[in-house]
Amino acid sequence: MAEHATQDLLRFITCGSVDDGKSTLIGRLLHDADGLFDDVRKDINATNLAHITDGLQAEREQGITIDVAYRYFASSKRKFIIADVPGHEQYTRNMATGASTSDLAVILIDAQHGVQAQTRRHSFIVSLLGIRNVIVAINKLDLFGFDQARYKAIQQDYLQVAAQLEIPDIHFVPVSALHGDNIVNKSPNTPWFRGRTLLDYLERAHIDRSRNDKDFRFPVQWVNRPHADFRGYAGTIASGRIRKGDAIRVMPSGVISSIDSITTFDGELPQAEAGQAVTLTLNDKVDVSRGDMLVNTSSLAQMSDRLRARIVWLSPTPMNRDSDYLLKSTSQELRAWPEKIHHRIDVHTFAEQATDELQLNEIGLVDFGLHQPLVFDRYKKNRRTGAFILIDRMTNATVGAGLIEQPLATSPALAQRQAPEQAANNLHPQPPRISAAKRAEQKQQQPAVIWFTGLSGSGKSSIASALDELLTAHNKHSYLLDGDTMRQGLNRDLSFRESDRRENIRRIGEVAKLFSDAGLITLAAFISPFREDRQLVRELLPEGQFIEVFVDTPLEVCEQRDVKGLYAKARKGEIRQFTGISSPYEAPEKPDIHIRTEEMSVEDAARVVFEYLLNQVPFKKQ
Template identity: 50%
Template sequence: MSHASELIESDILAYLDQHENKDLLRFLTCGSVDDGKSTLIGRLLFDSKLIFEDHLAALHKDSERQGNAGEALDLALLVDGLASEREQGITIDVAYRYFSTDKRKFIIADCPGHEQYTRNMATGASTCDLAVVMIDSRKGVLTQSRRHSFIVSLLGLKHVVVAINKMDLVDYSEEVFNNISADYEVLAQQLGLEDVHYVPISALNGDNVVNRSEHTPWYQGETLMNILEQVEVLEDQNVTNLRFPVQYVNRPNQDFRGYCGTLASGVVQKGDKVAVMPSGNTSRVKGIHNYEGEVECAWPGDAITVTLDDEVDISRGDLLVHANSLPQMGNRFAAHLVWMNERALQPGREYGIKIGTRLTNCYINEVLEEIDVNTLKRYPEAKGGLGLNAIGLCDVELSESVVVEDYLNHPGTGNFILIDKMTNVTVAAGMVERALVSDGGDGVREYTEAERNLNRFVRENFPEWGCKPV
């Protein structure tokens, strides 16, 4: 049964009104090469009947010429649009697609599975609420499955769906499904992934994707579509701590001065007493405006313009917070870096850093710990740089004080990018873990619970690496 709305034909205005008020879920598909990520997205688009007729006609022609699904439609071609992707039958760049059901709107990021495109996967995951980890039922949990799951946990995604694909090639075996689910559950516990769902699917045939399959009577859980429609992501938002990065100062005339941006977290209302960081100046919210006009309050994710009672000096890069809940300031922190450039990180070299809307300079003092994303092997107190696609915990020191907040609790303000000042190329994405203070020169630092869990995971699964307990 299709998820297309009947209101499109009977009452287009009612359909548009319903569509406008639906919430949005951003999710990605990730996993190893040839696990069926692009085919799954193609199946979701096809079964939701939101493919235009000319696109469908082109898909038929492309399937005959370049398809890998025999006589059936090769649905992967809907998202694998690059010529090199179609020639090789792989995903290289992140492809974003949109579809909708009666209950929710969706934006999907189809991420590549190859090791050399790990940076693309991390980029696609950075804006998502949920990850669909694809696993080939014939191969089980592979190194690439572990790598992408680690990045998902690092980026703080709270919801994971493990789609065990190609069940038709293992005769829809319940034993195979249970064994893979048990293997991944061990990994999920070690990485701290709590909300995990397991679904046996065949993306090619549509089993348990939108409709329940007759081939898996032993499976009593929800279909993939039902999980995507029902998962609660609004409660993941931080509505307590107001964080409003100022992106632009709007001054159309002498009677109006507004501060524009997207509300990263918290709720702002008229009359709230706010402070400007880093200056610390205070004022009260006079008005809140969005694209429809003036409103009484705004929520995380809203693009708004805020006006204040007082003429406070505010510019791009400043942060508005509640005056009774000031965040920590500092110019040095430990952060995980996902290195995205072929030229390796050079400790001691100056880089540009964009944290929130503030652009300034920084130095990477040292790589405190490097993590091999292929094997999850850790190198405590690594002193070298980071190569392409490498992940490391680094000591970052800025040229000025900024708001320092951990990424897991404050994803809107705890992330940043590094910029090569010579080429203006983005070389790394970063996630703040904690503020750093002087250790008195003895090099001693406190390990977090997440670090201990990851270290324990590596020691238990790869004892030959000899990682010391922390």
């Protein structure tokens, strides 16, 4: 035990194409290196070595690896954690997961098939994730009588692949995982091979673990407040080290403080370093929340609401510019959307190909916009704070893994949010000589914004148009804002991805506010699927001037109507992010007026809204 306590730890991954023999190789390594418990060893023989890591019933039945299997063992020189990952293309996400924490990769190549597409894909991901040490095990050479020419041919093929990647340290080993040749012991079947065994390479591999003490990064996972006299910030140190008294900066707020204490379950520490889970207290009462990051003042992290990243796409549903996702990095979670997909990588040639979407298992370069600033480092500088995952907001499934290459210019909107005082000092609206109340008096009516929300085909625009006629007949000054009309003019630069749909509603809300200031009764008919956006418009207006009308029509009825043929196109996949089909609709919880169009005609519905106005809004008599 004392000897093992002083040994260093190597994490490595085994990867390659399906049926290359990865699980068998790991089973043989554990068996021959005495890395198995006795009860496991007695049930294992040369024909079922893969069962050591293939623990799922489906894996044993199909003879494939599905999930990542982690195994621990130790030799006399080093401790190891092995990640045995699937070779099937559909499980590439599991391979990327196993590689993300590995120091070294063992890439298997079946001597029968040589370098395959999945070999290239896995090698590219290994390089992308910053793994610089690779051992290429050319397996099943026993089927070729351990022919040196076959070994050399595959070696040259792989070197051509590696020449296009950032893998500076590569070693090759001819092996037979089934029979144990060159796994732990040198094989008499390869007298021509002058290199080491696989285990010897694993024991001797040099892994650069020089500590980055300069870049202290502490993502706050939880604010720990057991009582009124203690406020600590809990999390795991991502990089660097910290000592009591060190100055830190809270990002994104930028507030500076210093460390008062470093607390663990076992008591206080004078200092802590990367990998340790601690609770930090500060010498100042500052606002720190989950998702914030504490960094040292001499080496700040990047911060932007736009970034460029390499993406490994993990979902059968393609990534495209009309989609919004939840981006999770360290303890931060925020909305993100693709602004531009630059290219994808052809795994056969590693050439960059222009595209407007990423398909399952494709790798591409993408620019993202974020709804608020993300605190991060470039992946090449810090693997922990430079990586993220993308989550589908409807299914909560992980759909992509990202490696940040660089920040992009901060959007003007964020720049204004980051410096509100400066923005306020530079903006000087001209005060009107005629007040909103005077304009309303001139029109002899009380202005209001009647906001119709509901699914496409629910009847919003028809009811709003009928109400417009009814108001005009009663000498009221009204104006109808319709979704298609706005999309053809003011908002024609916006797409239908979630972020642009939110911006669409924001702009319409600002227009409605101006019309209300002018004394008009504004009729706004928009799907506006998100409660948050409708609430934003309500908050723009004086109390009582926003009237939410929920045009409640079942989805199946809307599809039957399908006046514009949009549902049919959405069902065929021709329209992405279509509300009710591939994008959610958040119905109002407490609408001012609730109309069920199955139970009344358009004219009756318009009359209901008109009568509500008569009762709630004090129209002045002419």
